[in-house]
Amino acid sequence: MSLIGTATAFYVGFKNNQAYGxxxxxxxxxxxxxxxxxxxxxxxxxxxxxxCPKKYN
Known part of the structure; x- marks a missing residue:
């Protein structure tokens, strides 16, 4: 279960970094x-x- 949580944290972290970029x-x-x-x-x-200033007349 902790492996899934760690993988999800890495995925969300990378997505957040892409969004910030x-x-x-x-x-x-x-x-x-x-x-x-x-x-x-x-x-x-x-x-x-x-x-219209004189420059553009």
Whole structure:
């Protein structure tokens, strides 16, 4: 019985480690997302004629 419990503990431990790795990778990708979005913000605002500095006229 203890052998089954030990095997289950190893299995759950490895699955938890995989889930943490996927979560960390997703945090890195989502953390990099605001950089390209920020670069598009001013040209899109100018295109929508909300705010258009002289640089984009």
């Amino acid at each position: 996927r979560n960390w990778e997703a945090r890195i990708i989502w953390g990099q997302l605001p950089i390209p979005v920020g670069r598009l913000e001013l040209p899109l605002a100018c295109w929508a004629k909300i705010v």
